[in-house]
Amino acid sequence: MSPLKNKKAIITGGGRGLGKATALAFAKEGIAVAITGRNEKILKETVSELQAFGVLAIYAVFDVGNYEEVQKSVKTIVETFGSIDILVNNAGIAAVGSFNEMEVSQWTDIIQTNVMGMYYVTKEVLPYLLHQNSGDIINVSSTAGLTGNANVSAYSASKFAVIGMSESLMKEVRKNNIRVNTLTPSTIESDMTIDLGFAKKDSQDSVLQPEDFAELIVAGLKLPRRAMLKSAALWSTNP
Numbered sequence: 001m002s003p004l005k006n007k008k009a010i011i012t013g014g015g016r017g018l019g020k021a022t023a024l025a026f027a028k029e030g031i032a033v034a035i036t037g038r039n040e041k042i043l044k045e046t047v048s049e050l051q052a053f054g055v056l057a058i059y060a061v062f063d064v065g066n067y068e069e070v071q072k073s074v075k076t077i078v079e080t081f082g083s084i085d086i087l088v089n090n091a092g093i094a095a096v097g098s099f100n101e102m103e104v105s106q107w108t109d110i111i112q113t114n115v116m117g118m119y120y121v122t123k124e125v126l127p128y129l130l131h132q133n134s135g136d137i138i139n140v141s142s143t144a145g146l147t148g149n150a151n152v153s154a155y156s157a158s159k160f161a162v163i164g165m166s167e168s169l170m171k172e173v174r175k176n177n178i179r180v181n182t183l184t185p186s187t188i189e190s191d192m193t194i195d196l197g198f199a200k201k202d203s204q205d206s207v208l209q210p211e212d213f214a215e216l217i218v219a220g221l222k223l224p225r226r227a228m229l230k231s232a233a234l235w236s237t238n239p
């Protein structure tokens with residue numbers, strides 16, 4: 001039996017892409033999953049797929065960048081589950097554009113979603129993990145959080161911020177038996193990378209797939225509690 005069976009998880013942005021693959025991998029392990037996002041239709045469809053594994057699967061519609069919505073929704077999810085063990089902070093947006101061409105509003109949206117959204121959700125989930133003296137938080141950064149590149153200033157700034165926030169939290173709460181893991185994956189085929197022109201559809205032979213990312217998260221969670229995956233960079237073997 002999986003050591004993760006009957007754990008309870010929240011995955012932000014769990015309706016599609018990397019978050020959906022993670023939700024499916026969790027359901028296969030017997031983890032109850034709450035997926036979140038803004039698109040209810042997609043969330044409903046994914047919840048049906050998750051329920052086919054015989055686990056409790058629910059969804060919540062909210063914008064991670066809206067603190068009031070986050071507060072209400074996290075409370076409802078934890079009340080429904082009774083407790084919470086795992087948070088995957090995956091929701092994120094990206095855009096490509098030169099420093100001066102990108103609108104101030106778009107730059108702000110990226111920071112609000114990728115940084116403030118992660119902060120808001122974590123702030124609401126953390127008290128439950130501290131109370132039970134156990135938990136796992138997986139924060140999704142990117143290779144763009146390790147190195148700046150032309151035309152992705154907002155995205156890169158947001159993902160650098162994620163690493164700083166995540167590592168700082170990790171050092172605060174490891175004494176509370178809470179493992180905080182910061183992921184910096186390279187390009188993975190998803191709506192985001194196809195829309196930006198970084199990946200092509202159906203490029204399974206060369207480009208990382210969402211299920212590769214999900215497998216890494218599950219492997220990290222399966223480590224004995226004394227061991228913690230602090231950070232991990234997932235790259236494709238031969239791009």
Ligand SMILES: NC(=O)c1ccc[n+]([C@@H]2O[C@H](COP(=O)([O-])OP(=O)(O)OC[C@H]3O[C@@H](n4cnc5c(N)ncnc54)[C@H](OP(=O)(O)O)[C@@H]3O)[C@@H](O)[C@H]2O)c1
Binds near residue numbers: 015017065
């Ligand atoms: N794909 C890659 O190559 C790659 C590499 C490194 C890191 N990442 C990171 O991995 C994460 C997932 O990326 P992906 O490739 O799976 O992207 P994606 O296919 O575009 O999915 C993004 C997810 O985030 C959710 N989301 C976006 N803005 C939101 C908001 N304001 N409130 C709530 N949910 C929101 C979306 O749900 P709704 O549309 O329903 O709101 C969707 O489920 C992101 O943080 C991304 O930066 C991706």
